[in-house]
Every structure is written in structure tokens, then in C-alpha cells.
Amino acid sequence: MIQRIQTLWLAFVIIVTGASFFFPIVDFAFDFKSMPTVQHYGLLPQESTPDSQQFIQITPAWSLVFMQIGVSIIALISIFLYKNRQVQLKFVASGLLLVTIYIAFLFFVKIDGLEKAIQQEYSMPQIIYNKISISFPVLQLLLFIIAQRAIRKDDRLVRSSDRLR
Numbered sequence: 148m149i150q151r152i153q154t155l156w157l158a159f160v161i162i163v164t165g166a167s168f169f170f171p172i173v174d175f176a177f178d179f180k181s182m183p184t185v186q187h188y189g190l191l192p193q194e195s196t197p198d199s200q201q202f203i204q205i206t207p208a209w210s211l212v213f214m215q216i217g218v219s220i221i222a223l224i225s226i227f228l229y230k231n232r233q234v235q236l237k238f239v240a241s242g243l244l245l246v247t248i249y250i251a252f253l254f255f256v257k258i259d260g261l262e263k264a265i266q267q268e269y270s271m272p273q274i275i276y277n278k279i280s281i282s283f284p285v286l287q288l289l290l291f292i293i294a295q296r297a298i299r300k301d302d303r304l305v306r307s308s309d310r311l312r
Contacts, residue, residue, distance in 0.1 A: 151229060151301060153239075156294035160222040160242070163286050164215050170280040173258055177265055177272040184269075188261060189280065190215060208257065214249040218242055218287060225294070232302045239298065243291045250284045 171187035178184065191207050221242040228235040258274065265272040
């Protein structure tokens, strides 16, 4: 049955993944030609104002975009694996792993690397994290954990009912 509670949690993972494309992850504030400049960094490039240039992000962050697409595909496939709970559990575990890798890659590689690049080119940047976008990967992680617990609970219920027959 597709109308189990884990389907709802996995659908929320897909919704949160879609929402993560519309918010900048971090803002970098630095001086450029003696003018204070704030640049947004997200999964997709943000609109730049006509009087400023886009220094940091001209193209999408493809590595992060592909990881987020992978998370949503894993969640979507997991929804339709409701007949085979063991495989569904493995897909949810791989989604957990991918979200964990995404979080580590985002903070330790992307943001840290951009901070060092700005520091070399312009000045020491001030990093301002967008609280909404930073909470999306953590929310995805929690939703995968809740879905995994619901799948295990459902599996235990089915096994106990098989013993009664």
C-alpha cells in the first residue's frame, strides 16, 4: 500500500529538496573596490543587481545540484518500493548516506573553498548563513530517519501478523 506513513515522510523529502533550489545557502559580504559587496551562493545562480557584478556564482553548483537530485530520486524510488520493505530500507539508508555526504561536502569543501578564494582575490569575507536553506539538509536527514523508523515498524507489524496465522 502506498498510503503508509513512510510515503508521507519521503514525499516531504522530495518537497524539501525542491524548495532548496530557490533559496541561497550563504551570503558572502566583502569589500570590492572599496565598496561593501554581498554575494549570494546557492544551488542555482541568484539574480545580480544591475549596478553590481556576480563574482562568485555564474553557473549552478553542479555537484550540489546532482546530489540533491539524487536525494529526491532515491526518495521517489523508495516510495514505490512499498512491497519490498527490505529494499526500501536499503534505499532510505543510501539516501541518509547521500544527505550526510551532501552536508559535509557543502560545509567543508564548497563554502570553505569559496571563502578562501574570496580572501585571496578581494578581502576577508563575512559569511552569513541563510537559516532556512541550512535547515533543509538537516530536515532531509531527519525525514529519512523518521521514514526508516516507520518502515521498520511496518515490517515488524507484518512479521508479527504472519506469526499469528
